[in-house]
Structure formats: C-alpha cells, structure tokens
Amino acid sequence: GDSVTQMEGPVTLSEEAFLTINCTYTATGYPSLFWYVQYPGEGLQLLLKATKADDKGSNKGFEATYRKETTSFHLEKGSVQVSDSAVYFCALRGPGANSKLTFGKGITLSVRP
C-alpha cells in the first residue's frame, strides 16, 4: 500500500538557518504530494502541494519539488523564523477516486532566536 517516510526528528535550528526536511514515498500510479503544518494549539493546515512530477509547490518561503525518479518531496526554506516552529507532515493522495491522504509521522521543528 501507499506509505510516506519522513526523516527522524525533532529538528532544532537557529533563526535564519537553512531548513531541509526529507520525505520519500511509496505509491502506485501518480499521487499528489502535500506538506501540512500544525502550529502549536492549531489544526492541520495545508502548506503546499504538487500534483505531478517536477512540479514545485511553494508557500510562505517554503518549497518542495515532486521528484518521481527519487520518489521524494523534500521541504526546504532558505531562512527559517521563530514563527516557523511547528510540526510538519508530508502526505500523499492517490489519483482519481482514491481520495484519502496518507501521512508520514511528522517532524517537530523548533527555531530559536
């Protein structure tokens, strides 16, 4: 079945550091890929998405590129802020009528001033 693997956490960075959070997936067909974020005390929110190979999703300075050849969707940001401290989840969704999201375990990011 479909699965998503995220790098182990937690991750602690200083403000303005470069961020990479790794995500790889296993799926049949051509899934859509997502990054969700959960800020402290809030619900899950969509951060960015990519629906086909080589697409780049971007939002709030974060980027991720759908790499079919390496089955990866790594999340990057050039300069993190304290306000980026949150839990980040990579997820996939199968094409067509297969509508459920399959999530990775999530990784906690803490950014210190």
Place this chain on the structure above:
Amino acid sequence: GAGVSQTPSNKVTEKGKYVELRCDPISGHTALYWYRQSLGQGPEFLIYFQGTGAADDSGLPNDRFFAVRPEGSVSTLKIQRTERGDSAVYLCASSTDGTSSYNEQFFGPGTRLTVL
C-alpha cells in the same frame, strides 16, 4: 465563513463505554473524512463520505467503529466498548469534492479522546 468544527474538543471516558464524536464540515463540502492521530504519529485514515454514503471505510480498525452522515452534512463517529488503545485525537476534514486529488482537505481542530 466558518471552518470545520468538531465537538467535543476533549472527551474522557471509561473503558467499555460508548462515545460519539461530531463533525460539522464547511458548508457546501460534499466530501468528509475522518482520521485518527495517535501520539507521535501522523493522522491515519478511517473513513471517507461522498455525500451521505461511505465511499471508503477501509481504515476503520474493527466493528466497534462506525460513522454516519445521514443528511450529507454533519457526521458522527461512534465508538462502542471503548478500549484504552482508542485514545487519540480524532480529526475530521472536508473538501468540495472527494473525487479529485486536487481538492484541498480542510481539517478541524480535532477531538482528543482519552479512555481510562
């Protein structure tokens, strides 16, 4: 417009009891999903409704779990004979149409269920 709402926000019950968790999706969203998030894990799919019918219930762990959406709007997740292993945050999400992978799922704040 209001987002997805879930009630109660917290529920504490005793082993063996019955519980109901409610989800109010975004108005007009025909697709509704339930997920369960255990501590330190990502959300796991339970069931998906398209309108009033359950289009995919493959994630329900056993027959103690049941969900309904009788009028195609509000949904209730029902858990019978609760067990300590059922303790988790139960998340509800809705989207405009569940048949396309392009449609965003909007999540509610969740119900934290604790079974003592």
